Amino acid sequence: MNEKKKDLTLSIPKEEIMQPGHLACQGCGASLAMRYALKALGRNVILDIPACCWAVIDGPFPYSATGVPIYHTAFETAAAVASGISNGLRSVGKSGATIMAWAGDGGTFDIGIQALSGAAERNDDIIYTVYDNEAYMNTGIQRSSATPHGAWTTTTPVKHFKKGEKKDLDSIMVAHGIPYMATASISHPEDLIKKYQKAAKIRGTKFLHVYAPCPTGWKSDPAMTVKVAKLAVETNVFPIYEVENGNYRINIKPSKRKEVKEYLSMQGRFKHLTEEDVKYIQENIDRKWDTLLKKEQYFSSKEK
Amino acid sequence: MTDDKKVELNKVSDYPEMPVSLGSMLWNKTSSWRNFKPVIDGTKCIGCGICWKFCPEPAIFPTNPPTVDYDFCKGCGICISECPTKAISKVDETR
Amino acid sequence: MKQVMNGDFAASYGAMSALVKYVAAYPITPQTLVVEKLSELVADGEMDAVFSKVESEHSAMAACIGAEAAGIRTFTATSSQGLLLMCEVLHWAARGRLPIVLANVNRAVAPGWSIWADAQDSISQRDTGWMQVYAEDNQEVYDSIIMAYKIAESPDVLLPMMINLDAFFLSHTSEVVDLIDKKDIEKFLPPYEPKFKLNPSEPHAFNALTSPDHYFELTYKMHLAMEKAKKRITEVGVEFEKMFGRRYGLTESYRIEDADTVLVTFGTIAGTAKETVDLLRKEGKKVGNLKIRVFRPFPQEEVCEALKNAKKVIVVDRDYSYGFEGAFFTEVKSALYNKGVMKPLYGMMAGIGGRDVSTGTLKEIVAKAEGEDPKNPYFIGVKL
Numbered sequence: 001m002n003e004k005k006k007d008l009t010l011s012i013p014k015e016e017i018m019q020p021g022h023l024a025c026q027g028c029g030a031s032l033a034m035r036y037a038l039k040a041l042g043r044n045v046i047l048d049i050p051a052c053c054w055a056v057i058d059g060p061f062p063y064s065a066t067g068v069p070i071y072h073t074a075f076e077t078a079a080a081v082a083s084g085i086s087n088g089l090r091s092v093g094k095s096g097a098t099i100m101a102w103a104g105d106g107g108t109f110d111i112g113i114q115a116l117s118g119a120a121e122r123n124d125d126i127i128y129t130v131y132d133n134e135a136y137m138n139t140g141i142q143r144s145s146a147t148p149h150g151a152w153t154t155t156t157p158v159k160h161f162k163k164g165e166k167k168d169l170d171s172i173m174v175a176h177g178i179p180y181m182a183t184a185s186i187s188h189p190e191d192l193i194k195k196y197q198k199a200a201k202i203r204g205t206k207f208l209h210v211y212a213p214c215p216t217g218w219k220s221d222p223a224m225t226v227k228v229a230k231l232a233v234e235t236n237v238f239p240i241y242e243v244e245n246g247n248y249r250i251n252i253k254p255s256k257r258k259e260v261k262e263y264l265s266m267q268g269r270f271k272h273l274t275e276e277d278v279k280y281i282q283e284n285i286d287r288k289w290d291t292l293l294k295k296e297q298y299f300s301s302k303e304k
Numbered sequence: 305m306t307d308d309k310k311v312e313l314n315k316v317s318d319y320p321e322m323p324v325s326l327g328s329m330l331w332n333k334t335s336s337w338r339n340f341k342p343v344i345d346g347t348k349c350i351g352c353g354i355c356w357k358f359c360p361e362p363a364i365f366p367t368n369p370p371t372v373d374y375d376f377c378k379g380c381g382i383c384i385s386e387c388p389t390k391a392i393s394k395v396d397e398t399r
Numbered sequence: 400m401k402q403v404m405n406g407d408f409a410a411s412y413g414a415m416s417a418l419v420k421y422v423a424a425y426p427i428t429p430q431t432l433v434v435e436k437l438s439e440l441v442a443d444g445e446m447d448a449v450f451s452k453v454e455s456e457h458s459a460m461a462a463c464i465g466a467e468a469a470g471i472r473t474f475t476a477t478s479s480q481g482l483l484l485m486c487e488v489l490h491w492a493a494r495g496r497l498p499i500v501l502a503n504v505n506r507a508v509a510p511g512w513s514i515w516a517d518a519q520d521s522i523s524q525r526d527t528g529w530m531q532v533y534a535e536d537n538q539e540v541y542d543s544i545i546m547a548y549k550i551a552e553s554p555d556v557l558l559p560m561m562i563n564l565d566a567f568f569l570s571h572t573s574e575v576v577d578l579i580d581k582k583d584i585e586k587f588l589p590p591y592e593p594k595f596k597l598n599p600s601e602p603h604a605f606n607a608l609t610s611p612d613h614y615f616e617l618t619y620k621m622h623l624a625m626e627k628a629k630k631r632i633t634e635v636g637v638e639f640e641k642m643f644g645r646r647y648g649l650t651e652s653y654r655i656e657d658a659d660t661v662l663v664t665f666g667t668i669a670g671t672a673k674e675t676v677d678l679l680r681k682e683g684k685k686v687g688n689l690k691i692r693v694f695r696p697f698p699q700e701e702v703c704e705a706l707k708n709a710k711k712v713i714v715v716d717r718d719y720s721y722g723f724e725g726a727f728f729t730e731v732k733s734a735l736y737n738k739g740v741m742k743p744l745y746g747m748m749a750g751i752g753g754r755d756v757s758t759g760t761l762k763e764i765v766a767k768a769e770g771e772d773p774k775n776p777y778f779i780g781v782k783l
Contacts, residue, residue, distance in 0.1 A: 008368040009353040020361040020376035021308075021329030026337065027380035031360040044599045048465060059332070061613055062311045064325035064604030069597040071468050072606035073461065074487055080461035081468075083451060084423060085597060088466025088473065091420040091449035097599050115461065118454030189357060215380075223381030226358050319616050321557050321624070322496040324595045325604040 012189050013039040022065035024057045027222025029212030032186040033131045040196030045098040048082050051075040052104030053138045076111040078103040079119035082126040098200050100127040105146035106136045109167050120176040123204040133214035141217040150281055151269045158272040173207040174243045182242035185211040187229035191251055211238045219268020231263040236289040247301040260285055338379020339398045344369050348391035355383035400578045406569030407432030409537040409576050410502035413544030414474040415446040416584050421473045423451040423462035428514045429570040430504045433476040456481035460488035467497040470596035479506035479520045492559045493528025495606055498551030499559040506566040507752045515753020516566040522718040522726045528621055530560040530628055531694040533665040537574040540564045549635050552591050555627045568667040587642055625696040649698035651690040652705050658687030661709040663731055665691045668715055668756050675761040699734035711743045713768045717750040724776040749779040
């Protein structure tokens with residue numbers, strides 16, 4: 001009786017801002033991404049969300065699961081609406097809150113890229129998050145330009161699976177000369193949270209690319225969401241790095257990169273791939289990782 | 305917005321002008337989504353907090369050992385597969 | 400303070416006088432002078448506002464939506480293709496109940512490329528839930544923008560408002576505009592304080608998924624707001640007249656009391672029509688003009704009242720609803736029918752694509768109506 005147990009180990013902030021009762025599928029990576037982002041940013045934040053899974057996850061009118069203000073908006077307007085909120089509040093000297101656009105890969109890589117590019121060029125003071133589940137999941141798993149080579153979607157059936165590489169939006173954003181671009185994964189919440197905390201302190205456009213597995217669209221076991229995301233990092237499928245004022249830093253370098261086969265085999269969307277297809281994918285991953293290493297080598301600040 | 309009451313909108317005058325939220329989603333007990341429940345064995349738990357950390361709802365309270373909020377657990381099983389000591393078991397709830 | 404200025408500048412000064420805090424806009428001919436003037440006013444510190452020069456009209460409206468949702472008074476201006484690109488977000492602003500004010504320079508729609516006046520752009524946005532005003536001169540452009548904020552921001556209205564001005568005939572034509580002092584504006588226009596706004600200390604989610612159980616009620620509330628807006632437009636017009644001496648209502652009647660034939664016009668054609676009425680009166684013809692100033696909400700009672708004694712009604716449309724007739728004509732006909740007022744109605748399309756509508760054109764229109772039974776629609780001046 002009254003045995004004094006020590007507290008649970010908490011490696012991320014304890015306060016929960018996002019509440020349960022939301023409508024995300026079982027094992028949803030996008031809901032984990034939101035949970036972590038809000039833990040990092042706290043409550044003094046205003047979100048805008050275009051058409052994407054999160055337009056549904058937060059709950060229908062007149063409810064909201066997320067304990068922060070949210071403006072749901074048109075598919076291609078996430079960055080523009082965030083710009084308006086940020087600059088509007090600035091016009092009356094109320095620039096305290098973090099303004100964050102929160103969009104899926106379709107709303108970012110495809111239909112929203114114009115507004116995103118505009119906001120980034122103007123360097124409007126916003127955080128733009130793309131939670132990337134690599135297809136239009138909310139509308140029923142159609143391919144986007146974030147869908148990787150080899151993947152099945154409902155518009156890239158197995159006989160004609162997605163051909164061509166995932167759009168390298170990270171480099172496009174870096175090319176805008178924004179002060180901060182970072183990738184993060186729901187499998188590494190400590191790293192993710194640190195990046196959001198850093199982004200909140202930087203003025204200008206911050207772009208965060210968050211890897212968020214979708215068991216429904218990837219045909220993976222909901223219980224394996226974190227494992228799949230972790231493997232994406234360990235195989236270099238989704239490298240974790242940041243670019244701050246043009247300086248590259250790879251935050252997680254797998255000591256021995258795992259075979260992409262291991263990652264692919266956990267997901268039904270890749271099950272049609274032949275040995276040859278897998279070899280091609282592996283080569284591409286290795287080539288891109290090499291490029292990233294070179295970027296880090298050539299473009300990194302000396303001081304740590 | 306912390307209670308779990310549903311918002312009553314019975315006639316036009318009850319409505320706000322625009323679709324704006326007037327309550328949380330806590331009324332929406334998502335327990336019916338699951339067909340098994342995770343049960344934490346306190347004797348095997350090492351208090352690492354990993355299950356709490358990776359719950360997408362969140363439906364695990366950060367006690368030691370952690371406790372599952374069975375009102376909201378959707379039964380995704382992430383906690384079970386992430387637990388380093390296999391302290392969480394899968395208890396079938398299907399009938 | 401009186402100044403000579405074109406219609407675009409009048410729109411810019413209207414936004415400045417209305418104490419707009421945020422502008423997001425994208426340039427398009429013939430609206431460009433609005434964005435240029437506003438850039439200058441903001442850069443010189445004359446106007447205490449932030450101006451985002453965005454990358455498209457779609458983003459201009461989206462950015463205004465974001466700012467307005469945060470409780471900030473916003474303004475944008477566009478024209479033609481730009482307004483069409485905004486279409487989707489115009490709906491978002493209206494159903495989101497954001498009292499944004501937009502100046503639209505009425506310009507024909509491509510193809511072929513046309514930069515000249517017609518109202519096809521705004522008429523095709525009729526059902527977006529925006530209130531629409533058509534100005535006759537630059538003073539009206541300026542005054543309408545100031546009144547627009549007072550009307551739109553009324554808690555029982557909360558609808559966005561579009562002030563339309565004809566390309567070149569107003570946008571690039573200089574007239575005397577009487578500007579209102581800031582201290583008088585502050586007496587006329589209260590600050591914008593919406594009940595719900597984006598505020599971390601009072602968090603709400605806006606515009607979430609709305610089921611068939613709720614969507615219709617919100618549509619009905621739009622209807623109530625439009626009805627209320629009709630009253631507010633009149634009330635605010637009266638108040639404006641008391642303070643500044645210029646009167647604006649839903650419609651404006653000119654020599655219609657004893658008129659046998661009444662022209663129904665909007666925009667700059669209304670000015671030409673009044674002149675035509677005077678000319679025809681000198682010839683002994685009992686002609687009058689009804690200017691429809693507000694197209695949405697449509698002033699059906701006022702239109703019926705104004706036209707009840709006319710023997711013939713001629714509606715002049717600088718727009719065309721393909722496959723039917725001019726949009727104003729349809730609305731006038733529908734309003735009269737609803738009130739059981741039956742009389743010969745002539746729907747005349749004129750001035751499409753910026754073609755000049757002179758007093759001669761309007762005389763020809765009146766003569767046509769006097770000489771024959773209605774065969775709608777008429778295409779006035781088309782080289783048949």
